[in-house]
Amino acid sequence: MPEPLARCYEGLPTPRLTVVEPEQMPAPYRELLVHDGTMTQTLEGFLGQRLALRVLAQERRGSSLWRQVLLTESVGGRPVELGAIQIDLTCFDEQARTLVLEGRVPLGRLLEDSRLEYTSRPECFFWTEADAAMSEALCVTGAQRLFGRWNRLVGEGERVMAEVVELLPPLEAAPVRRVAARK
Template sequence: MLTRSPTLDHLYRLFPDSPDRPAAEVVSAADVPEPYHRLLVHTEHMTVTVEEFYGGPVDVRVLACRRDGDEYARKILLALRDGGRVVQFGLVRIDLGVCPPAVRDAIVEGKTPLGRVLIEHDMLRRIEPAGYLRVRLSAGMADWFAAPPGRETFGRLGVIYTGDRPAVEVLEILAPVR
């Protein structure tokens, strides 16, 4: 059963041997500075938000995934299609049992960002941020973002609902904005 208030610890437990785990602290929405505030403090899909901010489509790179029945989890990067620059890291846990077969298949296939799959199938559109994070990049995460380890960036935790039922838990960490 998915939770309505995921935490960094909760989602990283899905991939316990992750050397990329950053240091992070919970902050209020008011403490998220621009341009991160504009990128994180909203109820839209991050796929759309980062595409608008960077001016082009993003592709997903699945770093790791696991499945146990209808529970599916994955670690991903979103990268700009033009140039391949990584702009977001994500951890998600999804209840595939609430997804029609075409949505389930597209998610597990791992070729399309989750937000794009859900938008294209007009599914799971209520997004509720559950918290915001000030993040210090680990060495592994810094490599993905081409930034120095320890660099500050921001992220959010959230839940995507189908009706009143949590269907997706998500951690989204943005690349440091240059």
């Protein structure tokens, strides 16, 4: 169980994750999850709008920040991703660190806007049945199958800037709008 997700379930039964090979991921999840960019940028391209961040829970221990977040459409507020993330604050300059701690900007947007060098390294792709907490956060009913990924954002000197587990709600297949590649 990836550490960020395990933190969400401390003392509770943990969800069962079933690993999925990238080529076996169904559409549109393959296009949205199987890539080496941030989910913020990918979902913004798919939806054609910027995303908003809602912090559901947060805890800071020294230079490490853990939080559970919800990315929502900026227009309409529909939840589009549930995330559990652990961030190493020492990887960010003072200005970016302040923005991370404020919790108003999705990390992927902050990385792009700050032009911080990083590499996205997905560790695995999976599906799980939505439990009550996931269903409530993502506004889904019943035990629906949710697809996700476990990803590491690696910065200068191979330092892990963040480790994140990202879950998407049920989505209809739609053409993915490609966003410009990072330079």
